[in-house]
Every structure is written in C-alpha cells, then in structure tokens.
Amino acid sequence: MRRDLAMKRRLMAPASVLAAAALVLSACSGGDSSTSTSSDAGSDTGNDAASGEAVTLTLAGWSLATTPEFEALADGFMAANPNITIDVEDYDVNNYETQITADLAAGVAPDIYTVKQLMTFPTFQEGGQLMDVSDVAAEISPDVATLEHYEVDGITYAVPYRADAWYLYYNADLFETAGVEIPDGQWTWEDFDQAASDVTAGLAAAGNTDALGNYQHSWASTVQGFANAQGQGDGEFLEAEWDYMVPFYEEALARQAEGSQVDFGAITTNSLTYQGQFGTQKAAMMVMGSWYVATYLSQVESGDAESFSWGFAPVPQQTTETAENPVTFGSPTAMGINPAIDESKVSAAKAFLTYIASEDAAIALAEIGITPALTNDAVADAMFAKDGMPTDDLSRFAFTTHQTALEVPLGTDSPGLQTVLGDAHTAIMSGSVSPQDGIAEAMERAKSEVLD
Amino acid sequence: MAVPVLEKPAAAPAPPPRRKPGQRLKVRNAVIGWTFILPNFLGFATLTLVPVLILMYLGFTSWNAFGQATWIGTENFQRLITDKTFHTALFNTFYYAAVHIPLTLGISLGLALLLNRKLRGMGFFRTVAFFPYITSIVAIAVVWNMLFSPDSGVINQFLMWIGIDNPPGWTTSTDWAMPAVIIVGTWRDMGYYMLLFLAGLQAIPGELYEAARVDGANGLRRFLNVTLPCLRPTTFFVTVMLTINSFKIFDLILVMTDGGPGTATLVLSQYIYRKGFEEYDFGYASAVAIVLFLICLVVTIVQFMVNKRRER
Numbered sequence: 001m002r003r004d005l006a007m008k009r010r011l012m013a014p015a016s017v018l019a020a021a022a023l024v025l026s027a028c029s030g031g032d033s034s035t036s037t038s039s040d041a042g043s044d045t046g047n048d049a050a051s052g053e054a055v056t057l058t059l060a061g062w063s064l065a066t067t068p069e070f071e072a073l074a075d076g077f078m079a080a081n082p083n084i085t086i087d088v089e090d091y092d093v094n095n096y097e098t099q100i101t102a103d104l105a106a107g108v109a110p111d112i113y114t115v116k117q118l119m120t121f122p123t124f125q126e127g128g129q130l131m132d133v134s135d136v137a138a139e140i141s142p143d144v145a146t147l148e149h150y151e152v153d154g155i156t157y158a159v160p161y162r163a164d165a166w167y168l169y170y171n172a173d174l175f176e177t178a179g180v181e182i183p184d185g186q187w188t189w190e191d192f193d194q195a196a197s198d199v200t201a202g203l204a205a206a207g208n209t210d211a212l213g214n215y216q217h218s219w220a221s222t223v224q225g226f227a228n229a230q231g232q233g234d235g236e237f238l239e240a241e242w243d244y245m246v247p248f249y250e251e252a253l254a255r256q257a258e259g260s261q262v263d264f265g266a267i268t269t270n271s272l273t274y275q276g277q278f279g280t281q282k283a284a285m286m287v288m289g290s291w292y293v294a295t296y297l298s299q300v301e302s303g304d305a306e307s308f309s310w311g312f313a314p315v316p317q318q319t320t321e322t323a324e325n326p327v328t329f330g331s332p333t334a335m336g337i338n339p340a341i342d343e344s345k346v347s348a349a350k351a352f353l354t355y356i357a358s359e360d361a362a363i364a365l366a367e368i369g370i371t372p373a374l375t376n377d378a379v380a381d382a383m384f385a386k387d388g389m390p391t392d393d394l395s396r397f398a399f400t401t402h403q404t405a406l407e408v409p410l411g412t413d414s415p416g417l418q419t420v421l422g423d424a425h426t427a428i429m430s431g432s433v434s435p436q437d438g439i440a441e442a443m444e445r446a447k448s449e450v451l452d
Numbered sequence: 453m454a455v456p457v458l459e460k461p462a463a464a465p466a467p468p469p470r471r472k473p474g475q476r477l478k479v480r481n482a483v484i485g486w487t488f489i490l491p492n493f494l495g496f497a498t499l500t501l502v503p504v505l506i507l508m509y510l511g512f513t514s515w516n517a518f519g520q521a522t523w524i525g526t527e528n529f530q531r532l533i534t535d536k537t538f539h540t541a542l543f544n545t546f547y548y549a550a551v552h553i554p555l556t557l558g559i560s561l562g563l564a565l566l567l568n569r570k571l572r573g574m575g576f577f578r579t580v581a582f583f584p585y586i587t588s589i590v591a592i593a594v595v596w597n598m599l600f601s602p603d604s605g606v607i608n609q610f611l612m613w614i615g616i617d618n619p620p621g622w623t624t625s626t627d628w629a630m631p632a633v634i635i636v637g638t639w640r641d642m643g644y645y646m647l648l649f650l651a652g653l654q655a656i657p658g659e660l661y662e663a664a665r666v667d668g669a670n671g672l673r674r675f676l677n678v679t680l681p682c683l684r685p686t687t688f689f690v691t692v693m694l695t696i697n698s699f700k701i702f703d704l705i706l707v708m709t710d711g712g713p714g715t716a717t718l719v720l721s722q723y724i725y726r727k728g729f730e731e732y733d734f735g736y737a738s739a740v741a742i743v744l745f746l747i748c749l750v751v752t753i754v755q756f757m758v759n760k761r762r763e764r
Contacts, residue, residue: 097729098729101517101518101729101732102517104517104518105517105518120732123516123518123732124518126516127516127517127518127519128518128519129518263603264624265601265602265603265621265623265624266601266602266603266604268597268623268624269597269598269600269601269602269605269622269623269624270597270598270601270604271594271597271598415730415731415732416731416733419726419730419731423711423712423714423715423718424714426710426712426713426714427626427712427713427714427715427716429713430621430624430625430626430712430713431621431624432625432626432713432714432716433626433714438714445536445537448534448535448536449535449536449537
C-alpha cells in the first residue's frame with residue numbers, strides 16, 4: 001500500500017510537469033490567431049509564381065465583416081489570376097498598427113500588408129519593412145493620386161488603392177425647412193459659418209429645436225486637417241510653426257459659442273458619434289471624410305440612419321479663388337510588400353499591387369462606396385450608380401475634382417507632433433486655454449520634446 | 453500553499469535503511485514542490501519576468517521595433533530630466549495616487565465597518581458595494597462621463613439645484629478632470645478593498661471587544677485600540693496593493709479622458725503607451741517604464757520597512 005503511494009507520487013512529478021507545460025503552451029497560443037494563419041500559408045513556399053503554379057499570398061486587412069474593400073480587391077484579382085489565391089487576415093481595426101508592427105518585428109506578418117495611415121509609412125519604410133516596388137509604380141496609371149507620398153529618394157515602397165478626401169455633407173431637407181440655400185460649391189469658411197448660424201436660427205423658427213446648423217466631430221483633424229491643407233505655409237507643420245492654426249480654432253470656437261454646433265464637451269462626455277448626429281438629422285451640415293458616403297448608405301439600409309435628401313459639396317475654402325479646384329485634405333491608404341516574403345511569391349505580390357491601382361480595382365472599390373486612389377469618369381459612374389447616392393452635379397464635382405493635401409505632413413517626427421497637437425486640440429476646444437495660448441504652448445512642447 | 457500539504461504524506465513512507473536518510477527525501481520534496489510551482493512560474497517567467505528584464509535593457513537603447521536596438525547609454529534618462537510632458541505625467545500620477553490612496557483606504561474601511569454587522573440583507577449591500585469593481589471599465593467610463601457632462605449631466609444639475617451657480621466642468625476642464633477621474637477610480641476600487649477589510653474584520657476575536665467593553669471603552673476607543681491594531685496586517689496588504697495600482701493607473705484614464713483636456717490627466721503609464729505604441733519610440737518608453745517601476749519599488753520598500761518597525 002505504501003509502496004503504491006510512493007509510486008504514484010513518483011509518477012505524479014513528471015505528469016505535473018507535462019500538465020504545466022500543456023497549460024502554459026495553450027495559454028500562449030490562444031492569443032495570436034494571425035500567427036497560426038500565416039504559418040498555414042507558409043506551407044506554400046515551395047511554389048513558384050512565375051511558372052504559373054498555384055501561389056497563396058497573405059494580405060493584412062482589418063474588420064473584414066464591416067470593411068468589404070479587402071475581399072473586393074482579393075476577389076477581383078483572383079478572378080483575373082486563377083493560379084493565385086489571396087488569403088486576407090483579419091486584424092483589429094483600432095490596434096492595426098500595433099499588431100502589424102509586432103507581427104513584422106516577430107517575422108510572422110503577412111506577405112502584403114496595408115499601410116493604414118500615411119503617417120506611419122516613414123516608420124515602416126525606415127525600419128526596412130517595405131520592399132522596393134518602383135517597377136510596379138512605373139507600370140500603373142499616372143492618374144493614381146497620392147502615389148508620390150510613398151516615394152523616398154526615387155524609390156517607391158507602397159502603392160495606394162484608396163484616397164479618402166474630406167467633403168462638406170449637407171442635409172437638403174433641413175436646409176429647406178430652415179429656408180437657407182444649400183451649398184453651391186463656392187463657399188468660404190465665412191459663408192459656412194454664416195450658413196451654420198442661419199440654419200440653426202431657421203430650424204428653431206420652424207419649430208425644430210433638435211437640430212443644429214453644423215456638427216463638428218471631436219477629432220483634431222476637423223480643425224487641424226483644414227489648417228494644414230489650406231492655411232499652412234511652406235513646411236511650417238514639420239517645423240512646429242503652428243500659428244496658422246489659430247484662426248481655424250477661433251472660427252470653431254465661435255460656432256460653438258454661438259450655438260450653431262454642439263459643444264466639444266458635450267461630444268466627449270456623451271460619446272456622440274458623427275454617424276448618429278448627421279444620420280439622424282441632428283445637424284444640417286458636417287465636414288467628414290469620403291468614407292462616410294458608404295457608411296451613410298449602409299446605415300440607411302440597416303435603419304441606423306434616417307433617409308433624407310442629402311448631398312456633398314467641396315469643403316469651404318479660404319477664398320473663392322480655389323473654388324475651381326478646391327483644396328481639401330485626405331488620407332491615402334496603400335499596400336506594400338513585406339520584405340520577408342518568400343522570393344518565389346514576389347512576382348505574384350507585385351502583380352497584386354499593380355492590380356489594386358488599376359481601373360478595374362478602382363471600379364470594384366467605387367461600387368462598394370470606397371473612394372479609390374484612381375478617379376476618372378468610369379469610376380465616378382460606378383460610384384454614383386449606387387442606390388441612394390445623390391445625383392446632383394455638385395456631389396459628383398466634389399468626388400472627381402479636388403486637390404488633396406495631406407492631413408498631417410509627412411516626416412519621422414509627424415507622430416510625435418500629432419500627439420502634441422492632439423493635446424492642444426482638447427485643451428483649446430474644451431475652452432481650457434485660448435487658441436493663441438494653446439498653440440503657443442504646443443509649439444514650445446514640440447520644439448523641446450519632439451524636434452530636439 | 454501546496455508545499456506544506458504535500459510534506460505530510462511525503463514523510464509517511466519509511467526511509468529505505470541503507471541510504472542516507474532524509475537526503476533523498478529532501479531532494480524529492482523540493483522537486484515535488486518545484487513542480488507544483490512550475491506551471492505558474494513558467495507563465496510568469498515567459499510573460500512577465502523575461503519581458504521585464506528585456507525592458508531594463510531597452511531603456512538604454514533607441515529602438516523603433518524593427519531591426520536592432522542601438523545602445524545609447526543613459527541618453528534616454530537625460531532626456532527625461534528636460535522632458536516637460538514627462539514631468540506633467542509624473543506630477544499627475546502622484547496627484548492621482550496622493551488623493552486616491554487615502555480616499556479609497558478611508559472609504560473602503562468605512563464601508564467594511566458599516567457592512568460588518570449581522571443584519572438581514574447585508575449580503576445584498578455587500579454585493580452592491582462590490583459591483584463597480586466587476587463592471588466593465590469602458591461602460592463605467594461612458595456612464596460617468598455622461599453624469600459629469602457640464603450642461604446636461606445629472607451631477608451638475610444636482611449641484612445647481614442645491615444652489616451652486618457655477619458647477620465645475622469636470623472632464624472638460626483642466627482643473628477638474630483629475631478630481632473627476634479620482635472620484636470614479638475611488639468608486640470603482642472601494643468595493644474590492646472593502647472585501648479585504650471585511651475579511652480582516654471578521655478575523656478579530658469577539659472576546660477582545662467584550663473585554664474592552666468591560667473595561668469601559670467607548671466605540672471610538674474600541675475602534676482605535678482593538679479594531680485598528682488587529683487589522684494592521686490587512687491594512688498593510690491593502691495599502692501596498694492600492695499604492696501599486698494607483699501608480700499604475702491606465703485603463704480608467706485612457707477610456708475616460710484619454711489624458712485630456714490637454715495633458716491635465718496624462719499619467720505615466722499612458723505616457724509610456726503613447727511614446728511606445730503611438731510614436732514608435734520604444735527605447736524612450738522603456739526608460740519611462742523603468743522610472744515607474746522604481747517609483748513603485750521604492751514606495752513598496754518604504755511601506756515594508758514601516759510595517760516591520762511597527763511590528764516590533
């Protein structure tokens with residue numbers, strides 16, 4: 001009996017080691033799903049793209065359930081290249097950069113990955129995480145917007161497929177109720193302020209006290225993006241000479257003080273969403289990125305947004321001089337090749353990058369409401385053929401004609417500068433400091449902490 | 453905990469006569485003990501210990517997550533000396549800790565005393581007090597933010613109703629954002645520490661109170677001379693945990709104010725996150741993390757020393 005006990009115990013020690021190891025291992029492997037999927041894809045490494053044999057490429061995207069663009073691009077490409085399979089890997093939209101950085105550093109990132117924000121492009125490029133794709137850039141249409149931003153010292157490192165730009169969205173029904181003329185494409189910011197205040201007053205007079213003239217979301221880009229695009233002198237952003245932002249803040253604060261848009265504090269404390277505010281007719285106008293076109297249409301379909309007569313116009317300008325080719329800001333999205341890709345897959349990956357900048361891909365994207373990097377008449381036709389799209393000429397003009405400046409000018413210091421400006425934005429918009437003081441403080445911080 | 457339980461049966465089998473008695477047994481006991489700690493230790497080592505050691509190294513390098521980290525000596529720490537935002541974050545962290553620790557300690561002890569009675573329905577009230585601690589932090593932030601809303605929020609409406617004309621702007625004001633966060637932090641944490649205090653209170657023998665009563669001690673005397681001394685081990689544990697958690701505060705601030713308005717509620721752990729994951733300056737972020745680690749370490753050591761001295 002005693003012998004048995006001792007025996008049992010002797011067996012128990014190694015058994016518990018095993019059990020422990022199993023526990024730890026299963027705990028570790030539970031976390032990272034992308035690792036396992038990419039190693040599955042790695043089993044194809046023996047294949048050769050050039051010989052026409054089957055090749056599987058992996059592509060990093062995010063929120064696949066609500067972001068159809070990756071599947072659309074993959075499906076379009078696979079239809080034309082039956083020997084190549086594209087596996088889209090799902091990342092978390094809010095932590096995409098962090099996750100892809102971790103995967104790249106660990107050597108388990110997909111073959112092709114999306115550079116979600118242009119601002120992080122220098123980090124990837126300087127970190128040696130993007131392959132030279134200049135030969136692809138040489139092949140694609142010169143009309144592909146924003147390609148130049150992905151070029152460093154004559155070498156192109158990524159190819160844009162999507163180029164969002166900011167528009168002025170308006171609710172024509174609310175304008176009519178208020179008895180105010182809808183945007184005519186010639187507006188300056190003064191006209192915009194005036195309209196916001198007129199619509200607010202007109203709606204109140206008509207008995208609609210729920211809606212205001214304008215909704216300005218809490219993001220820093222709703223002020224700074226326009227300031228950078230329209231107010232900035234040569235290279236001022238990167239030198240942290242930000243005085244040009246002050247008038248843009250003064251205007252935003254004036255609208256807020258007058259009551260023609262919701263207070264910044266109310267937005268942050270009540271977690272207001274821009275989709276909810278414009279989509280349920282709480283605001284007659286809103287400046288927002290072109291991605292909202294697709295969002296609004298799908299929300300009308302799902303019942304999250306109300307259906308009303310709407311349209312979008314070019315964003316207000318500093319002067320009417322630029323109304324012919326209005327200046328807005330935007331943020332391109334590109335894809336690049338992970339240099340760790342298996343050599344046999346490179347030609348297939350480059351073929352995919354060539355495809356995403358093609359007219360076929362642009363039309364496929366426009367059909368699902370995404371603003372492609374390549375816009376021409378065929379693409380515009382596809383975009384405006386969608387059900388529920390506005391049919392007026394001004395909306396089409398806003399889509400096809402604009403100069404898109406960058407939301408944040410590019411440089412290695414940009415992320416740091418943007419953090420400082422983000423703090424300044426919340427301080428100024430909440431009324432804690434005046435625009436002059438807030439910007440002055442931000443400039444001082446940027447110069448001592450970021451540019452130093 | 454597992455080791456002493458094991459030792460008893462291990463001593464039971466008679467040692468084989470010719471071998472060195474006890475020696476093998478000791479080794480075997482140690483091995484068995486280690487195997488029981490092993491699962492936890494392996495997890496701790498791979499997920500905490502090794503990363504922390506790497507962090508200590510990264511603090512002396514410049515690294516953007518790709519390629520090799522370059523050794524730059526103490527440059528990061530020199531930068532800390534002149535970095536005003538770091539000073540702001542350091543100040544805010546101490547501000548939060550200095551108010552949050554005594555406040556939470558007092559309130560959770562008070563709650564524990566209040567709920568340490570034999571009354572019908574006491575379980576319900578204890579659960580109510582514990583509830584904030586298990587509620588999702590994001591939900592807490594959203595709801596409290598609404599309550600704090602300067603114009604339409606319940607709190608300010610109440611303040612105006614009782615006659616305060618200019619109620620604070622709470623999370624939209626640089627002066628009041630930190631108090632607002634501290635209030636929510638205290639509200640969330642009090643239930644957990646109350647539970648620890650309750651356990652401590654229930655371990656105090658009732659005879660002590662009886663004896664004190666016989667000696668004519670009033671309620672306050674009994675609290676000061678019986679309850680508090682008997683609670684000392686619990687209070688020590690609570691203070692240490694509370695201190696470390698206060699210095700590490702991150703999630704609540706991230707979802708409630710995101711460090712704003714401006715840098716009014718920016719704390720060290722959020723600054724580490726920003727420098728590392730938003731600005732890709734992992735070397736500098738690691739240096740800040742080392743500072744936070746040292747702060748927690750020093751404060752905890754001081755607490756241990758004070759506790760030791762009182763024990764004598």
